[in-house]
Amino acid sequence: MDFFLLLLATGLVSGAAYGMIAMGFALIYKATGVVNFAQGELVMLTAYIAFSIAASLNLSFFPLVAVTVPIAMVLGLVLERIFIRPMLGEPIFAIVMVTIGLAVIIRGVTIMIWGPDPFDFPAGLSTNVVFIGDIPFYPAQLYALGALAVLVAAAWFFLHRSRMGIAMRAVAANEKAAMLMGIGVARVHALAWSLSSAIAAVAGILFAANFKLGPDLWFQGLKSFPAVILGGLDSVIGAAIGGLVIGVIENMAQGYLGQGLREIAGFVVIVLVLMIRPYGLFGEREIERV
């Protein structure tokens, strides 16, 4: 039982990181119809920005997040303005290629600025072990779980109760109709990038606090992709739940089935989900009448 609970707890922790990154993917996809292949790189870049802020201002966790998130939002806006806005109206494939190019640029720039060495980055959090029942956690791990819960609640409120959120859903449902109704599609796209960068910043800080900060952090974007597929590419909250499920599946696969299986477990889930329910567990089925 102890073994199972430890696997479950640590699976939820890694799943929380996947979930946050997956939410960023889903938010941009929902608003723009584009899979942003630079989402993992955004997580990495914002984590490095937080690292520099923490090093220069010596901030504890909450002030660090409070300073980093607005910077990340501005960064998201700038990236959208420079790389994505000019592509408005172009084929989706072309826009996706731009995000792939953006990913490579961010990786290069990050190493140019911060160098290739990985860093220990406690992010202003204590590293003393705390127990919930008999299960040990680092504070950063509990914060990751808490942050996912807060982001899910905020995303639900934003998408269902705020004017901008409803506008975003309208754009997602039918961009041309939304435009005819007077919704500023470009503004919605920019907002999606901005919010997605904010989520990336929280995910990046907490991932680095749990698993070190290094130039390979971008890879977590790919690792989170099964969560997006499982939850549904257009379901922000589904992506978060998908992250938790993938994190737990990976840990259980490693713990019970065998060596190295964790790395492929998530992608096995992708294949199964795509075969059985191609729009994900929480995604919307697209019905096309012929």
Added chain:
Amino acid sequence: MRMKSLVLGLAALLMASSAHAQDPGVTDTEIKIGDVNILTGPASFIGRAVSVGSKLAATEINEAGGVNGRKIVIATEDDGYVPARSFQALKKLIEVDGIFALNGTSGTANVLAMMPLIEENNLPTVVTTAPSELIYDPVRPPVFTIGARYQDAFFGQLKYIHENLEPENAVYGLIRQDDDFGVTVEQGYDRAIKELGVKDGIRLKYKRGTTNFSAEVVQMRAAGVNVLANGAIIAGAANVLSEARKLGMDLQVAAVWSEDMPPSVKLAAPAGYPYLVADYVALNDEATDAFHKLAEKYLSPDEVGAINRYSYITYVGLKVLAKAMEGCGKELTRACTIEQLRKIKDFDTGGLTAPISFDNEKQLSGTALKIYQLDPATQTFKTLVDFTDYSPNE
């Protein structure tokens, strides 16, 4: 006038023929040495350190008058740790820069990718950063390797733990990458299990690039592991120890020699485990102090900041190469340099490594290892065992 032209023509002809007699990369004033290394990407701290070592050795040799009056010039190419790029880089160094010999050689797969060019050009090559059996077995005549095997490094550490630290109810465990490097780590672990007669609790493999080791550490805890052969490297090794600390595991840890480099130590020390490292390079004595003094004299602060174990070993590599070239006198050729390298015996590196000898079947030296222990509080290492050869008796 006609006579003067004839004399000048004859002189030019003589000079040209003497130039043809020499191998590429050698002029009356210079010897060009190549360096293919990892200067971009996450592993570039290795390549930068390698280049610093070569540069320092070249500067010191040149300050002392060069090799029989010829100055050493280093030509460096980046391979980004990609074997295909290593091949292209060496091709460029040979065909465009016209190097005479090779000192910096990147990783194992990279050296193997370059091997056809090295052999085809009979290029004297000192391998300092990839002491793998794949490099020196079978022996390639122009290739000389410095460094111990991972197998012996892990065996030596586990032997020390067994004989000196004597953990109660010892259960040994292994975590290693699922690649050639990981296989060598497991071979050392396997030898320790058999020769020391200790309990083998669990063996785990992971994919390169893994960051989350929580499930693996839970598995180790369930197996009762209290002696860990930690074959993970850099952030991965630190994450293994961090998870173990969270679970309150009392561990004796043996680590890969990359874990004695400052970036790795900074990551791993917060977990608080005084882990062991076996290395064929000195880390903390008069030899390294002298190296740093020399570096501060000749190099920029940035270059001094890039120094790590790879700098020491590449410095040694170029010094050995220079010694061999010196043995050829003014008639410097690749064939002669290779012959001289083969004669190198007990070359004194000032304590940076055990004395270097290539006069053996494998053209391999530096198999002796020191065993160190980390003090996590000060992030420094103390020496537990001086240079000792842990190679199996064959």
